[in-house]
Amino acid sequence: MSAASQQDGEVRVFAQYDRDFSEEADVVVVGSGPAGAVVSYELARAGKSVVLVEEGPPFTPRDFRRDGNISMARTMREGGLRATTGTFMPVMQANCLGGASLINSAICVRPPDFVFDEWSSRFDLEESSRADLDPHFDAVGEFLGVAPTPQNVQGRRNLLFKRGCDAMGYSSEPVERNVRGCRGSGECFTGCRARAKQSMDISYIPEAIRLGARVLTSLQVQRVMSIGRRAWGVEGQVVEPLSGRTSHRFKVNARLVVLAAGCTATPVLLLKSGDLANSSRQVGRNLQFHPGCAVAGVFPEPVNPRFGATQSYHSLHFLREGFKMETMWAAPAALAVRLPGLGHELLDRFSQFGRMAVWDAISSTHQSVGSVRARFDSMDPAMSWRLHPEDAKLMARSIHALAQIFFAAGAEKILPGVHGLPDEMSSSEEAERLLQHPVRPTDLVIASSHVFCTTRMHGDADKGVVDEIGKCHDFENLYIADTGIFPRCPSVNPMFTVMALARRQALAIADRI
Numbered sequence: 289m290s291a292a293s294q295q296d297g298e299v300r301v302f303a304q305y306d307r308d309f310s311e312e313a314d315v316v317v318v319g320s321g322p323a324g325a326v327v328s329y330e331l332a333r334a335g336k337s338v339v340l341v342e343e344g345p346p347f348t349p350r351d352f353r354r355d356g357n358i359s360m361a362r363t364m365r366e367g368g369l370r371a372t373t374g375t376f377m378p379v380m381q382a383n384c385l386g387g388a389s390l391i392n393s394a395i396c397v398r399p400p401d402f403v404f405d406e407w408s409s410r411f412d413l414e415e416s417s418r419a420d421l422d423p424h425f426d427a428v429g430e431f432l433g434v435a436p437t438p439q440n441v442q443g444r445r446n447l448l449f450k451r452g453c454d455a456m457g458y459s460s461e462p463v464e465r466n467v468r469g470c471r472g473s474g475e476c477f478t479g480c481r482a483r484a485k486q487s488m489d490i491s492y493i494p495e496a497i498r499l500g501a502r503v504l505t506s507l508q509v510q511r512v513m514s515i516g517r518r519a520w521g522v523e524g525q526v527v528e529p530l531s532g533r534t535s536h537r538f539k540v541n542a543r544l545v546v547l548a549a550g551c552t553a554t555p556v557l558l559l560k561s562g563d564l565a566n567s568s569r570q571v572g573r574n575l576q577f578h579p580g581c582a583v584a585g586v587f588p589e590p591v592n593p594r595f596g597a598t599q600s601y602h603s604l605h606f607l608r609e610g611f612k613m614e615t616m617w618a619a620p621a622a623l624a625v626r627l628p629g630l631g632h633e634l635l636d637r638f639s640q641f642g643r644m645a646v647w648d649a650i651s652s653t654h655q656s657v658g659s660v661r662a663r664f665d666s667m668d669p670a671m672s673w674r675l676h677p678e679d680a681k682l683m684a685r686s687i688h689a690l691a692q693i694f695f696a697a698g699a700e701k702i703l704p705g706v707h708g709l710p711d712e713m714s715s716s717e718e719a720e721r722l723l724q725h726p727v728r729p730t731d732l733v734i735a736s737s738h739v740f741c742t743t744r745m746h747g748d749a750d751k752g753v754v755d756e757i758g759k760c761h762d763f764e765n766l767y768i769a770d771t772g773i774f775p776r777c778p779s780v781n782p783m784f785t786v787m788a789l790a791r792r793q794a795l796a797i798a799d800r801i
């Protein structure tokens with residue numbers, strides 16, 4: 289029986305499932321984030337019948353909540369409280385149509401040549417240079433209107449970063465984003481009410497539907513069905529948004545299966561399906577992040593941080609050294625977890641919000657590796673990961689660079705957020721302590737939403753889960769498209785890269801079925 293009440297051209301939602309059902313398709317794609325959305329669109333465009341299955345619900349501007357904690361509870365997995373053990377680090381992962389594109393900052397960066405050169409030489413990849421991928425970056429960029437953030441929506445908090453970088457002699461540039469008509473409201477993290485951000489739910493997914501793809505939300509895939517080297521579909525359960533209550537069962541039978549459930553969900557799915565695609569024993573291993581540290585700076589005059597595109601200036605100056613610096617903004621409730629103090633002290637800091645800018649640095653912590661395991665009683669992952677002491681030093685260096693920029697831009701004080709050092713520093717001389725102090729991994733307040741490598745690509749089938757276009761080495765027709773296939777962290781924000789890789793994969797698949 290097919291999904292009975294689906295009309296042509298609509299996204300199917302929880303209320304429409306009134307029985308167990310099954311679907312047939314050429315291709316079933318699991319997960320509607322940047323990877324799954326691009327694959328679905330390109331395969332529909334190639335004339336294939338596509339079913340896109342997503343566990344989360346669709347959101348519209350009416351559903352968005354500007355209050356950070358309420359929004360996180362609604363749009364993110366484990367209410368936004370997912371975290372690693374080993375070194376504790378919150379890891380935000382989406383649970384909604386469009387995946388993290390609905391709640392991310394729309395930053396689109398192409399990694400420089402050296403990133404892909406390292407991928408190629410260390411992981412036996414022959415066709416993954418920047419030049420190989422540029423046509424795919426170009427196509428995705430054009431589709432999504434990727435362009436530098438215009439001056440009129442930068443706002444002071446972003447332009448102060450540029451001023452500080454200029455004064456320090458560090459290169460900086462306006463961030464390129466997948467946005468059309470940004471109003472500078474700074475609320476990308478809780479959903480763009482202006483619908484300016486070209487998240488997947490308003491870009492690739494509607495176009496895929498127009499081309500005939502069926503999009504089914506509130507369906508949790510729990511198992512990939514396979515015999516020998518061939519996958520023949522997926523099955524799982526209907527899940528009610530927010531409550532997580534499960535109801536009817538479903539199956540999608542397909543000639544080819546693409547997993548794009550995200551770097552932490554896809555390995556769990558493979559492990560729970562009978563340890564699939566794992567002859568290399570690499571499924572769930574090699575887990576890497578770009579851990580980020582945020583530094584707040586208080587200026588003598590108003591910054592009016594609520595105005596300005598969420599993250600629209602960045603510096604790639606230290607990319608080779610291992611970190612990238614960027615401006616940021618989020619709902620105050622989310623930013624508050626980074627501020628030191630409680631009670632009156634915290635209230636006092638809140639009173640300085642209007643003069644505050646928050647900038648962050650994300651680091652390529654190649655030496656810090658972890659793993660994802662399946663939990664017995666749920667599809668949520670158990671993640672363990674440790675920040676390596678050398679990587680902690682790199683992050684302290686990135687905080688020091690941010691401090692330099694703040695003081696060069698005229699900040700009167702910064703809140704560095706390093707245990708064992710003062711809560712506030714008032715001069716660049718004082719900030720030198722960031723380099724002198726022996727910073728340990730547990731001294732840093734870190735978070736990450738960039739997750740990689742749990743089903744990594746490798747030219748050698750003994751060392752990786754998928755080949756260069758994301759086909760599982762152990763299978764003829766099982767593919768992975770999400771950031772789990774990155775062989776190493778990419779040094780810059782990953783969304784653009786995962787979409788470029790997904791487009792390349794889809795074009796290759798279209799020729800094979």
Ligand SMILES: Cc1cc2nc3c(=O)[nH]c(=O)nc-3n(C[C@H](O)[C@H](O)[C@H](O)COP(=O)(O)OP(=O)(O)OC[C@H]3O[C@@H](n4cnc5c(N)ncnc54)[C@H](O)[C@@H]3O)c2cc1C
Nearest residue numbers: 319321323343387388392393394395509770771781782783
């Ligand atoms: C708050 C935040 C801000 C970010 N900002 C940026 C940014 O500005 N620029 C940038 O480059 N990167 C950013 N990132 C990272 C970037 O968004 C992700 O790397 C990217 O979305 C990964 O795409 P994906 O398709 O691999 O996975 P996801 O976007 O995670 O999509 C996976 C999808 O699969 C679904 N799914 C999971 N399990 C199942 C299942 N069992 N059955 C069915 N569906 C399932 C999930 O609900 C989700 O919708 C940000 C991430 C977050 C969380």
Ligand code: SF4
Nearest residue numbers: 470471473474476480
């Ligand atoms: S800054 Fe505001 S208007 Fe611009 S993309 Fe983000 S949420 Fe939309």
